[in-house]
Amino acid sequence: MTSFSLRARPGHSGRSLLTAAVLGLVLLALLPVLALVAFAWLGQEGGDLSLGVAGSLQIANTMLLLLAVGALGAVLGTANGWITTNCTFPGQRWLRIAQVLPLATPAYLLAATLIDLGSRGSWRIHGPLWAIAVLTLTTYPYVFLLSSESFAVSGRRQLEACRSLGVGPWGSFRRVALPMALPSIGAGIALSGMEVVNELGAVELLGVPTLSVGILQRWQNDGDPRGAVGLALVALVMVSLLVAAERGLRRRSRRWLIGGGGEALPRWPLSGWRAVLSVLLTTLPPLCGLGVPLLWAARSLDQLQAEPPAELVLLGGRSFLLALLAALLTVVVGLLLSLARRWIDLPLIRQFSFLAGMGYAIPGTVLALGLMLLGGPWQLSPLLLLVWGYGDRFLAVAKNGLDAALEHIPPSLDEAATGLGCRWPQVIRRVHLPLLRGPLLAGGLLVFVDVVKELPLTFALRPFDFDTLSVRVYQYASDERLGAALLPALLILLLGLAASLALIPGLAQAARGADSTRAGASLSPD
Amino acid sequence: MALVAGVSVLGPGRPTAVGAAPAEIGVYSGRHYNTDKALYQEFTRRTGIRVKLLEAKDDALIERLRNEGANSPADVLVLVDAARLDKASDLGLFQPTRSASLSRDVPVNLRDSKNRWFGLTRRVRVVIVNPRLVNPASIRTYADLASPALRGKLCLRDSKSVYNQSLVAEQLILRGEPATRAWLKGMVANVRQPFFTSDTPLARAVAKGDCGVGVVNTYYLARMLAGDNGAADKALAARLKVVFPRPAHVNITGAGVTRASKNREAATRLIEFLASPSGGRGYAEANNEYPLRGYGNNPILRRFGTFTAATVSAEQMGARTRQAVNLMQANGWN
Numbered sequence: 060m061t062s063f064s065l066r067a068r069p070g071h072s073g074r075s076l077l078t079a080a081v082l083g084l085v086l087l088a089l090l091p092v093l094a095l096v097a098f099a100w101l102g103q104e105g106g107d108l109s110l111g112v113a114g115s116l117q118i119a120n121t122m123l124l125l126l127a128v129g130a131l132g133a134v135l136g137t138a139n140g141w142i143t144t145n146c147t148f149p150g151q152r153w154l155r156i157a158q159v160l161p162l163a164t165p166a167y168l169l170a171a172t173l174i175d176l177g178s179r180g181s182w183r184i185h186g187p188l189w190a191i192a193v194l195t196l197t198t199y200p201y202v203f204l205l206s207s208e209s210f211a212v213s214g215r216r217q218l219e220a221c222r223s224l225g226v227g228p229w230g231s232f233r234r235v236a237l238p239m240a241l242p243s244i245g246a247g248i249a250l251s252g253m254e255v256v257n258e259l260g261a262v263e264l265l266g267v268p269t270l271s272v273g274i275l276q277r278w279q280n281d282g283d284p285r286g287a288v289g290l291a292l293v294a295l296v297m298v299s300l301l302v303a304a305e306r307g308l309r310r311r312s313r314r315w316l317i318g319g320g321g322e323a324l325p326r327w328p329l330s331g332w333r334a335v336l337s338v339l340l341t342t343l344p345p346l347c348g349l350g351v352p353l354l355w356a357a358r359s360l361d362q363l364q365a366e367p368p369a370e371l372v373l374l375g376g377r378s379f380l381l382a383l384l385a386a387l388l389t390v391v392v393g394l395l396l397s398l399a400r401r402w403i404d405l406p407l408i409r410q411f412s413f414l415a416g417m418g419y420a421i422p423g424t425v426l427a428l429g430l431m432l433l434g435g436p437w438q439l440s441p442l443l444l445l446v447w448g449y450g451d452r453f454l455a456v457a458k459n460g461l462d463a464a465l466e467h468i469p470p471s472l473d474e475a476a477t478g479l480g481c482r483w484p485q486v487i488r489r490v491h492l493p494l495l496r497g498p499l500l501a502g503g504l505l506v507f508v509d510v511v512k513e514l515p516l517t518f519a520l521r522p523f524d525f526d527t528l529s530v531r532v533y534q535y536a537s538d539e540r541l542g543a544a545l546l547p548a549l550l551i552l553l554l555g556l557a558a559s560l561a562l563i564p565g566l567a568q569a570a571r572g573a574d575s576t577r578a579g580a581s582l583s584p585d
Numbered sequence: 586m587a588l589v590a591g592v593s594v595l596g597p598g599r600p601t602a603v604g605a606a607p608a609e610i611g612v613y614s615g616r617h618y619n620t621d622k623a624l625y626q627e628f629t630r631r632t633g634i635r636v637k638l639l640e641a642k643d644d645a646l647i648e649r650l651r652n653e654g655a656n657s658p659a660d661v662l663v664l665v666d667a668a669r670l671d672k673a674s675d676l677g678l679f680q681p682t683r684s685a686s687l688s689r690d691v692p693v694n695l696r697d698s699k700n701r702w703f704g705l706t707r708r709v710r711v712v713i714v715n716p717r718l719v720n721p722a723s724i725r726t727y728a729d730l731a732s733p734a735l736r737g738k739l740c741l742r743d744s745k746s747v748y749n750q751s752l753v754a755e756q757l758i759l760r761g762e763p764a765t766r767a768w769l770k771g772m773v774a775n776v777r778q779p780f781f782t783s784d785t786p787l788a789r790a791v792a793k794g795d796c797g798v799g800v801v802n803t804y805y806l807a808r809m810l811a812g813d814n815g816a817a818d819k820a821l822a823a824r825l826k827v828v829f830p831r832p833a834h835v836n837i838t839g840a841g842v843t844r845a846s847k848n849r850e851a852a853t854r855l856i857e858f859l860a861s862p863s864g865g866r867g868y869a870e871a872n873n874e875y876p877l878r879g880y881g882n883n884p885i886l887r888r889f890g891t892f893t894a895a896t897v898s899a900e901q902m903g904a905r906t907r908q909a910v911n912l913m914q915a916n917g918w919n
Contacts, residue, residue, distance in 0.1 A: 113914075178786035179817060181793050185779050266743060266782050276745075279644035282672075362815035366619070428648065435652035519645050523611055523637035523658065534617040534640065539785040539805060542814060543619075 073483055074403055081399045081411055084392055088415040088451050091429030098432055099288035114290060117273035121297065123187060124194060124255050124262075124269065129248045131195040136202025137244050139341050141232055144210040145218075147326045148334040154341040158203045159562055161348030162505075163555025165512040165529065166197045167260025168548055169348065171536045172355035174264060179358075190267045196348040198254050202247030204562075209243035210236055228327040242308035246459070249305035253455075256298050257422045259515055260533060270294045271422040278428060291425045298420030305459075306413075349552070355541075356549060362542030366531075375550050378528040381517070382510035382554070385449035386457075386503040392450060393458035393502060394495070397465050398487065416458050418451035423515030426452055430520060441522035448516040453509055457502035464498040465491075501562060508558045511551055528554070608851040609635040613650060614663040615643035616838060620871035627867070628858050634851045643669045650678050650843060657845035660852035663705070663838065666747040668754065670839045671903020674701045679841035682853050690860045691877055694898040695837055702841035704899060705859050706874040709803050709835050709892060710752050712828040713788060718797035721826040727756060727834070728764075730798065731771025738797030739772060740787050743780035744913040748802055752834045753909035754902045755895055759832075766912060773917040780919060785814065792821035802836075803827070807873035807885045829892035837899050838874070 142148070143155035170184075170193050177184035217239075221231040259271045268276075270290055278287035329337055366374075396412040418426065426448055434444045468491070476486045492499075514529050521530065528547045535544035614621070617640040625636040641649070643664045650657050650673075662678060664670050673679060679701035687696070687703050695704030712730065714721040719738060723729065730739060742749055756765045777796050781787040784805040791799040808814060809822035840859065842852040858864040860877065869876045873883060880886060 174783075174786060178789045181790070181795055183778055183790075185782075264782055266779060275644075279648055280745075359815060362813060362818075364813070431649055431652040435654055435656065438656050518641055519649065521639070523639045526640070537642075538617060539783050540808070540813070 077395075077399045077403060078405075078408065080395060081403075081408055081415075084396065085411045085415045087447070088418050088454065090433060091426055091448075091451065092421060094432040095288055095291070095425065095429040099285045113268070113276075114273060114286075117268050117270050117290065118293060120187065120262075120267050121256060121269045121294070124190060124267070125252050125297070127187075127191045128194045128198060128255050129252055131191065132199040132202050132251050133244055133248050135195065135340070135344060136199045136247055137206045137237070137240070139199075139344075140203050140207035140240075141210055141236065142329070142337045143341060144207050145232075145236070145326055146228055146329050146337065148329040148337045150338060150342075154338070155207075156560075157345040158207075158341065159200050159559045160345045160556065161196055162200045162508050162559045163552050164197055164348050164352060165260075165514075165532075165551060165555075166193055166254075166258055167264065167514065167536070168352055168532065168551070169193050169197060170261035170264045171541065171544075172352045175541055176351070176355050176358070185266050187265075187267050190262055190265045193261050193265070194251075194255050194258060196344055198251035199344060201250040201254075202244055205243040205247040205250075206240050209240040228329075245308035246305045246463075249301040249308075250456075250459075252301045253298050253419050256294055256301075256420075259422070259424060270297075271424060274422060275424045287425075287428075291422065294422055294425075295417075295420055299417070302413075302417070302420060302455075349556075352548065352552060356545055359542055359545055363545050364540075364543040365546060366543075371546060371550065374526055374528050374531055374547060375554070377525065378511050378551070379554060381445070381449070381527065382507045382558075384446060385453060385510045386507040388446065388450045389454050389457035389506045390499055390503045393454055393461050394491075394499070396454075396458055397461040398491070400462070401465055401470075402483075412458075416455035419453065419455035421452070423448075423452060423513065424519070427516050427519035430516075434520075441520050442525075445516060445520040448520060449506075449510055449513070452513075452516060453506045456505050456509060457499075460498040460502045460505075461495060464495055468494055504558045504562050508555050511554045511558070608633070608848055609637060610660040610846075610848050610851045610855060611637045611658040612639070612661045612663060612855070613646045613659040613843075614638060614640045615646055615665045615669070616640065616663060616872070618871040621868065624859070624864065624867045624871070625855075628855055628864070631858070632851075632854060634854065636855065647673050647676065647678065650845070651676055653845065655845050657843060659843050660846040660848050661840055661855055662843050663840040664702075665836075665838050667751055667837055667839070667899035668747060668903040668906035670697070670702045670837075670841070671900060671906075673841070674699075678844055680844045680846065680849070682842050682849075682856070684853055684857055686857045687853075687860055690857075690862070690865070694896060695877060696839070697841070697900055698898075702839045703856060703860055704837035704839045704877060705856075705865055706838045706869040706872070707835050707877060707894075708748075708837070708874050709829070709833050709894075710748055710800060711803055711806075711833065711889075711892075712830060713791050713799050713801055713806060714826045714828055715791050715794055715797050715824065716826050717824075718794055721828050724798065724828050724830070726830045727752070728760075728768055729830075730800070731768045731775065733771070733775075735775045735798055737775065737777050739775035740778055740790055740796035740799045741772065741776055741780055741918070742784060742787055742800070743782055744910060744918045745782075747906075748836060749800070749913070749918075750906050750909050751836050751902050752800075753913055754905040755834050755897050757905050757909055757912070758897050758901055759895065762908075762912070766916060769913060769916040769918055785809070785818075788825065789818070789821055792824045803875075803886065803889060804873035807883070807889075810885050811873070827889045829890065831893050832895035833892040835875075835894045836902075838868070839899070 139158050143151055143158065173189070173193065174184045217235045218231055221235055226234070257271060258269070259275070262269045263272055270293060274287045274290045274294065277283045277290060396415055399408055400412045430444045430448050433439065434441065472490055473486055476490050481489060512529055514533055517527055518530055518533065521527070528551045531547045532544045532551060535541065622638065625638065629635055643666065646662065647669065650659055650662060662673060664673060674697060681700045683700065691703045696702065712724050714724065719735065723734065744750065753765065756768065778790065784801040787799045788801050788806055788809060790796050806822055806825065806827065809818040812819045840856050842849055842856065846852050859868050865876050866881060869881055870883060873886060875881055875886065880891065
């Protein structure tokens with residue numbers, strides 16, 4: 060080891076090491092996609108790259124869902140973020156916490172239970188409108204989490220000025236807080252948009268053919284991998300635009316956050332119809348998202364077909380361990396990539412670390428096919444492929460929060476630490492890790508919840524005798540035996556709930572407004 | 586010792602070398618019933634051959650096996666639907682299997698002509714009628730579903746369902762393309778609601794009178810009648826009348842030894858066991874399906890009555906599925 064210079068960044072060898080690590084990780088992240096593209100272009104199978112009538116319809120449906128779910132989720136997430144952060148109304152504290160609960164519900168479970176309940180009462184739950192409702196309910200918490208963080212930490216002084224000038228909650232929201240929160244809201248919409256493009260089970264059940272349905276159909280049913288990769292590229296372009304928009308907005312948010320700080324403000328008390336509306340707005344979405352599966356469970360107890368308890372423990376244990384492993388993996392790799400971006404001032408590294416996060420853009424089914432192409436000839440173990448897939452798919456979830464949080468830590472802190480004689484590993488341990496505890500935890504928990512619910516990768520890549528909760532639920536549900544799916548589905552909800560609730564301490568802290576600089580602990584530096 | 590005793594119980598099975606390490610085979614299965622597992626355990630108990638199981642969607646399994654190539658750990662591939670079995674053989678995923686007991690137990694039209702796969706259970710796609718809205722006697726064949734008398738009364742599952750695809754493929758073979766096209770057009774004109782994505786809600790809709798007629802696999806109805814879906818569904822299903830069109834469309838669950846298998850002998854023995862009258866009954870009963878021959882002992886299936894199966898082979902149907910899907914979509918069956 061050569062000596063490190065007393066600068067904020069690691070020395071030459073440290074940087075080479077980091078650069079090599081980044082390149083290796085990016086290669087790992089991109090390999091499945093490269094394998095797919097190579098297979099589609101070099102292979103003999105499949106027709107031309109035409110979209111066809113089905114393809115155009117799938118693209119149109121995906122766009123419709125993106126726009127509608129984005130718009131509805133933006134309104135719902137922002138409104139609930141604002142009123143639970145800056146207003147008081149009956150039950151406000153609990154209702155604020157309730158907003159993250161829908162994260163626990165997999166969209167396919169919500170769709171399956173809605174369809175089943177509906178068909179018992181002669182209601183046809185079918186088509187794009189229902190798909191929009193289901194996806195909005197399951198993804199609006201992303202917008203809520205990010206926008207309420209912004210409402211809690213930024214623009215305190217400006218809001219104070221509003222109050223002293225006699226501007227009410229609506230005026231302050233419209234003229235000050237909303238423009239400041241736009242980047243965060245945009246980032247939330249982008250995250251939910253990626254979920255929408257990836258969704259498979261719910262849209263299949265509701266009879267809305269989207270791109271992810273089309274990709275699978277072309278590949279496996281039509282035996283047309285080229286057509287499938289063509290559609291996947293369309294999906295990739297859509298998500299790339301979302302990611303680019305999200306990054307652009309984040310860049311703007313850095314400027315805004317300078318106006319943060321200031322003392323915690325008293326909240327606006329709401330009464331009369333405003334209070335009623337607020338209660339409704341914050342009660343209904345979590346009630347539907349979590350309540351529908353629970354209602355269905357309560358009404359289906361007479362068809363409960365219990366698995367042996369030992370089997371349930373095994374299924375739950377596997378889901379838990381896989382999710383934990385994926386959370387740790389993505390957090391560690393995300394931290395490495397984020398730090399590399401901070402310390403190595405090369406545009407190449409910046410772009411590469413961006414590329415590594417693009418796995419989130421690839422529908423799980425496509426990623427699974429790519430990994431299978433690699434795993435077959437190299438005889439890689441299915442479990443290794445599965446964890447590789449999780450890492451690839453969910454890295455962005457862990458990394459995006461870290462990138463944003465690192466931008467809020469002034470580089471002068473790194474320099475001060477090195478000035479005091481810390482080497483760079485020590486800077487990470489003594490400066491960054493404590494400051495990043497919040498976003499590391501939040502990113503890890505989000506990945507955990509996502510993996511517990513994850514379906515296409517687990518379904519396609521798991522080894523012999525290795526079912527998980529989500530796999531079992533999907534198998535039963537797709538075979539129309541919801542009674543047998545009941546207990547595993549409740550366990551998924553339970554695991555998801557536990558992780559969602561773990562996100563809450565930061566949120567509750569923000570709700571108390573005890574310390575406005577620590578307020579956004581759920582997704583920003585602690 | 587138990588191993589030796591077990592082999593003798595299995596009857597026609599080949600002798601296993603005494604003292605040989607107990608074999609282990611990998612099974613990829615497109616079925617997922619807990620009772621299947623009990624059956625595999627029974628096989629292990631009888632033969633000493635351990636079964637490792639991976640259950641997933643049929644198409645995903647085909648894709649996985651294809652990518653794993655010669656390295657695949659799968660010895661047996663179990664698939665639901667004739668077209669998928671045909672697709673897997675076309676892709677070279679199976680190897681031919683010679684077995685006297687399979688030739689004896691599996692009827693000729695329910696296995697591959699080159700002995701690459703063998704049917705294990707039969708599933709019948711029938712017409713269900715709400716007698717308050719439609720006279721069950723007015724439907725004798727699938728062709729009757731296109732009758733103008735059923736305008737606004739028919740409910741169908743979408744064309745993504747392989748069960749519907751194979752049904753149309755069979756009609757193509759039996760009646761030719763022009764007649765099938767006219768039939769599809771007539772049915773689509775009769776359809777009352779958007780196409781369903783599953784059979785159970787469709788059966789409920791017919792029972793409630795939201796539709797007068799529907800097309801479902803018998804086992805969904807049998808499950809409802811058995812009370813598996815709760816008391817409300819049981820009462821609903823009791824309102825329905827089952828009509829077996831003449832001839833009735835029969836689809837299969839089937840299995841074959843994979844090309845990659847390193848343990849052909851043991852793999853063949855599992856398929857022999859599943860196709861044998863005792864093993865096959867368990868496989869069929871798990872899901873209220875019909876065994877390869879006859880009607881089995883399931884009282885609910887017995888109540889449905891007897892049927893005349895079409896003689897089209899599963900292999901022929903598989904070969905026409907692509908054409909069937911195109912025809913369905915071109916005529917508004919989405």
